[in-house]
Amino acid sequence: MARASARGGGRPTTTTITDVARMADVSPTTVSRVLNGGYPVSAETRTRVEHAVRELSYVRNAHAQALRVASTGLVGVIIHDVADPYFAEIVAGIQEVAATGQRLVVLCNSLRDPGSELRYVEMLRGQRADAVILAGGAIGDPHYLQELPQQARWLRRQGARMIMCGRQMADADAVLPDNRGGAYLLGRYLLGLGHRSIAEISGPPDFSTTDERSAGLDEALRDAGVARDPQLTVSGHFSRDGGYDAARVLLRSRSRFTAIFAANDMMALGALAALREAGLRVPDDVSLVGYDDLPILRDVVPGITTVRVPMREMGRRCMRMAMSTARRAPRRETLPVELVERESVAPAPARQQV
């Protein structure tokens, strides 16, 4: 099988284009022509080469190929948390498109640590990735905010590009959900049902997603002439436990509210658990809304009203950007979101407040 003559000793041997050429009784040039097309090769020779490729289980050396064609076919995807269904959906969309384009996706889990994210970008640059997709809201760390655009510029110089999924940055392409617009929709919906005391379980303070969704709710309240009570905002991690803890803080406070606006669905699930533990019914005692429309929400009782973010489509679009030719001007695509009404919201009770 793999040649033992050329490289002896304990060194690992691999099948190269030369081995295929030898078995097919042609030159490496002809093997390359068969594999890549674009040159005339007789049917008989083509068959011999293809047979040798199968016999030797030959696959091209991606590193060596990258040297010649200046493309590794590698796309790095950096996400905050692999256990978060939000990112799972985005990655599913990315891989759907990657599979059609013969791209290898490398998944990196930053656990929302800005230092990890920067290190992964550098490592992917070192691997000469064709593109790096950064999914999730921006982190407000000063060093990170200064360094990341620099990394995007270096990538661009290498002929690669950076694509932001769910946030934007100069020198990088971006696919964005309308965070502010979606939060505005939810706010208006709650206000329309008579809710005036709306508690907010917001995301961590240093994330752009947190700011945008809070701003959307703010805008809805402002438009309705409803003053916002700062006591009714508690921040937490973008997770089930983050929502659970924040809801418990709200319940322990003496503040009164008729509805909870959670910054994402996982937080809404945590809040639902905390409300249930406190003996409160959703939506009879408190209304609850989430954000994202994660697939797992379909099996939750009561069904949680939310905003559908086209996560899979965002992933698909990011990958298409990664596979397309880089342009000078960064590209921006904003995807619309829609309100999904389920059973977790009821009209505000006339007097009763939690």
Added chain:
DNA sequence: TGTCGCGAGACAGCGCTGTG
């Protein structure tokens, strides 16, 4: 004219050798 082989050169980056 079609098909194929040959050889040079390019690619990134490490390690080695020679030179000043």
Added chain:
DNA sequence: CACAGCGCTGTCTCGCGACA
């Protein structure tokens, strides 16, 4: 000691020549 130059890795492209 610093620096330049070269070899090495595997693949691919390109120009040119050979052959049926």
